[in-house]
Amino acid sequence: MKITRTLRSVPTGPDASMPTAAEFFAGIGLVRLGLEQAGIKVVWSNDIEPAKKEMYIGHFGENADHVFVSGDVGEINGNEMPSNLGLAWASFPCTDLSLAGWRRGLKGSESSTFWGFTKVLREMEHSRPPVVALENVVGFATSHGGEDLAEAIRELNSLGYSADVLTLDARRFVPQSRPRLFVVGALNPPEDGPIINSDLRPDWLQSPFGDPTLRTHQAALPTPPPPLTSGLSDYVEHVGPEGWWESKRRDAFVASLSPIQAERLEKLKAQPVRTYRTAYRRTRNGKPTWEIRPDDISGCLRTARGGSSKQAVVEVGAGDVRVRWMTPSEYAKLMGAEEYTLKNLRSNQALFGFGDAVCVPVVSWLAQNYLVPLMQGKLQKSATPELAVVNG
Structure with missing residues (x-):
C-alpha cells in the first residue's frame, strides 16, 4: 500500500521541551489522548485504516506540529522518522494473539506487523527513542506457550x-472489563524495584522474568x-x-437464554428498580x-465487524425488559473518551474504532x-509504591 502523509514536517514549537512520542497503529487516537493527559506530546502517528484516520483527523484536526502517515507500517522508512523522540508506542493488531482468534501468533498476517514496527526502530539506528511501549491482549503472554512474547522481547533486546x-x-x-498486556522497553532501564506488584505482574506473567536468555x-x-x-x-x-x-x-x-441466564434475568426483572446489564451473542x-x-x-468492547461482536444493553426491572445495541456514545464513555468527536460518524465506524482502541485512563496512568x-x-x-489514581 502506498504511504501518504497529511503533513511533511514536525516544526519545533514553544512546547518543544515536552517529551515527544510517535504512535504506531494509532487507530482513532485514544493512546494520544492518554499520553497527552500525562504531558507527552504526540508528533507523529500511523495507521492503515482509512475509516480510523477519518475519525482521528475529525477529532484532532490537522496542524503544523503533527504528522499522520497513512499506510502499511512495513513501508515506513525509519530514516524519515522525527528526531529526538522520547517514546514509540505500538498497539499492533491482536487478531492472531487473541484467545478468540486462530492463535497464529507473531507469524499471523496481522499480528506479524510487529516486525514492521521493529524494522522502523532498527532503521532509526542511533536516533531510536529511549522508551518503547507495546500494547496487546493478555493472550499475547500465552500465545504459542509464551514463545511469541519471548520472541518479541528478544527482538527488543536486539x-x-x-x-x-x-x-x-x-x-x-x-466500568468495562478490558485486561491488556504492556511491554515497556528501555535503553536505560531502572533498577528492579524491591516489591513485585502482583496486581501488575501476576503469577501467569512471571515467565519472561525467569528466562535467562531475555x-x-x-x-x-x-x-x-x-x-x-x-x-x-x-x-x-x-x-x-x-x-x-x-x-x-x-x-x-429472551428465548435464546440458557436456563441459568433466564433465571438471572427473571430475578433482575422482579426487582422494583431498573438496572442495566450488557450482553453478547455467542454460539453454543x-x-x-x-x-x-x-x-x-x-x-x-470489541470491533463491530459483525453481530456477534456488538454488545447489547439490557434494561431490566419493575417487571419489564428492554434490549438495544450499545451506542457510540456509550462506547466512547467506556473507553474514557467521553468528549470524543462523534458528529457525522457512521455508527459501525464509531463502534469499530472504539472497540479496537486502548482505554484512555489506562494509557494516562x-x-x-x-x-x-x-x-x-x-x-x-x-521507594515504597503508593496508590496512584488518574482521573479518567
Whole structure:
C-alpha cells in the first residue's frame, strides 16, 4: 500500500521541551489522548485504516506540529522518522494473539506487523527513542506457550532495550472489563524495584522474568486503583422508545437464554428498580444464544465487524425488559473518551474504532507513573509504591 502523509514536517514549537512520542497503529487516537493527559506530546502517528484516520483527523484536526502517515507500517522508512523522540508506542493488531482468534501468533498476517514496527526502530539506528511501549491482549503472554512474547522481547533486546512486562485492566478506571498486556522497553532501564506488584505482574506473567536468555527489568510502580465492581448504569445513554428493540426481537433475545441466564434475568426483572446489564451473542452447540453479564460492568468492547461482536444493553426491572445495541456514545464513555468527536460518524465506524482502541485512563496512568519518569530518568528505584489514581 502506498504511504501518504497529511503533513511533511514536525516544526519545533514553544512546547518543544515536552517529551515527544510517535504512535504506531494509532487507530482513532485514544493512546494520544492518554499520553497527552500525562504531558507527552504526540508528533507523529500511523495507521492503515482509512475509516480510523477519518475519525482521528475529525477529532484532532490537522496542524503544523503533527504528522499522520497513512499506510502499511512495513513501508515506513525509519530514516524519515522525527528526531529526538522520547517514546514509540505500538498497539499492533491482536487478531492472531487473541484467545478468540486462530492463535497464529507473531507469524499471523496481522499480528506479524510487529516486525514492521521493529524494522522502523532498527532503521532509526542511533536516533531510536529511549522508551518503547507495546500494547496487546493478555493472550499475547500465552500465545504459542509464551514463545511469541519471548520472541518479541528478544527482538527488543536486539535493539538495545531491556523489557518490563505488566498487565492493566481498564476496569480499574472505567466500568468495562478490558485486561491488556504492556511491554515497556528501555535503553536505560531502572533498577528492579524491591516489591513485585502482583496486581501488575501476576503469577501467569512471571515467565519472561525467569528466562535467562531475555534481558528484563521490573520497575517499582504505584499500586493502581482497585477494580470497579459497578458503574455501568451511570454510563448508559438515555434514548427514546424508538431506540429499543421491538417486542418480537426482544422476545427472541429472551428465548435464546440458557436456563441459568433466564433465571438471572427473571430475578433482575422482579426487582422494583431498573438496572442495566450488557450482553453478547455467542454460539453454543451450534446455536446462537445471548449471555448477560451478572454485574453492573460492561463486557470488553470489541470491533463491530459483525453481530456477534456488538454488545447489547439490557434494561431490566419493575417487571419489564428492554434490549438495544450499545451506542457510540456509550462506547466512547467506556473507553474514557467521553468528549470524543462523534458528529457525522457512521455508527459501525464509531463502534469499530472504539472497540479496537486502548482505554484512555489506562494509557494516562501508565504514562504518568512509568513512561514519563522513565524518559526523564526520574523513575523511583527504591521507594515504597503508593496508590496512584488518574482521573479518567
